[in-house]
Amino acid sequence: MTNRAPKIAAPQVRVPAxxxxxxxxxxxxxxxxxxxxxxxxGPDEADLVDAELVGCEVSGWSASEVxxxxxxxxxxxxxxxxxxxxxxxxxxxxxxxxxxxxxxACEWYDADLRSVVISGAKLTFVNLRxxxxxxxxxxxxxxDEIDLAGARAERVAFEDCTVTGLRCEQARxxxxxxxxxxxxxxSGLESISGAVLGHRQVMELADQFARHLGVVVTx
Numbered sequence: 001m002t003n004r005a006p007k008i009a010a011p012q013v014r015v016p017a018x019x020x021x022x023x024x025x026x027x028x029x030x031x032x033x034x035x036x037x038x039x040x041x042g043p044d045e046a047d048l049v050d051a052e053l054v055g056c057e058v059s060g061w062s063a064s065e066v067x068x069x070x071x072x073x074x075x076x077x078x079x080x081x082x083x084x085x086x087x088x089x090x091x092x093x094x095x096x097x098x099x100x101x102x103x104x105a106c107e108w109y110d111a112d113l114r115s116v117v118i119s120g121a122k123l124t125f126v127n128l129r130x131x132x133x134x135x136x137x138x139x140x141x142x143x144d145e146i147d148l149a150g151a152r153a154e155r156v157a158f159e160d161c162t163v164t165g166l167r168c169e170q171a172r173x174x175x176x177x178x179x180x181x182x183x184x185x186x187s188g189l190e191s192i193s194g195a196v197l198g199h200r201q202v203m204e205l206a207d208q209f210a211r212h213l214g215v216v217v218t219x
Contacts (some may be wrong), residue, residue, distance in 0.1 A: 002027045002075050002115050004066075008175055009079070009110055009156065010157060011156060011157050012115065012135045012155065013137055015117050016055070016096060018055055019035060019055060021035055023039070024038055024207045026045040027041075027048055027051060028047070028048075030050045030051060031060075032051075033053045033056055037095055038059070038061075040056065040059075040060045040064050041061055042061075045063075046083075047067045048066075048068050049067050049069050050070040051068070054071070056073075056076060058161070059079045059080050060079075061080060062083070063082075063083050063089070068088050072092045072093045073081065073167050075095045077096070077099075078098045078101070078103065079099040081101035083104065083105075084207075085098065085105045086105070086106045086107065088106065088111055088195075089109050090111060091108075092113075093111070093113050093114065093115075094115055094116075095114075095116075098116075098117070099119065099121070099147070100120040100121070102121070102122050103123045105127070106123050106125065106126045108126060108128050110129075111128050111131040111132070114134050115135045116137075117137045119140055120139075120140050122141070122142045123141065123144075124145075125144055126146045128149050130149075131151045131155040132151070132152045133151065133154070134153075135155050135205065136142075136155075137156075137157050138156075140160045140161065142163075145164060145166075145167070148168050149171060152218045153171065153173050154173075155175045156175070158177065161183060163182070163183055166185070166186045167186075167188055169187065169188035171188065172194070173192060174194045175196075177195075178197040179197060179199050183201065
């Protein structure tokens with residue numbers, strides 16, 4: 001009898017629908033922003049708490065802290081975001097792209113991500129605790145730590161990414177493809193059911209699996 005590997009459902013992501021965009025001045029918290037292009041934003045334009053962005057493009061955004069807590073982003077393309085801290089807690093993203101960005105701490109907990117692509121980014125710490133991710137792709141990204149504790153993730157893929165530490169305590173994973181993620185260490189191994197690893201990754205993480213299972217490996 002031939003053992004067949006289970007079929008892995010890939011993320012289904014859509015390109016942001018950007019129509020004709022109008023150049024706009026600085027956005028403000030709580031505003032509804034639609035069909036606008038923002039270029040070269042700085043610290044004075046870093047507060048978009050509870051804002052709603054629809055069909056917008058943001059390029060070149062530099063601030064020590066960017067506040068997007070509770071924001072709603074649909075069909076949005078963001079590139080060149082540089083910040084020591086980004087607060088995306090309790091936010092919602094759909095059909096959105098984040099590219100070529102450098103972020104220190106990204107507080108992305110209790111958020112809702114649907115059809116999102118993060119590419120060409122360097123993120124020191126990504127806190128996705130308690131968030132819901134569906135159809136999400138991380139591509140060509142470097143992380144120090146990703147915290148997925150308590151998160152719900154379905155059809156999530158990593159492509160050409162590296163992470164020093166991955167936390168998965170009490171996460172609920174389904175069709176989460178980790179084969180394109182070089183992992184230094186995993187915590188919460190009891191919660192990675194539903195994730196997919198490559199044979200080489202399993203060999204590299206063998207000592208961690210053995211310790212988790214209480215197995216002594218010796219010659």
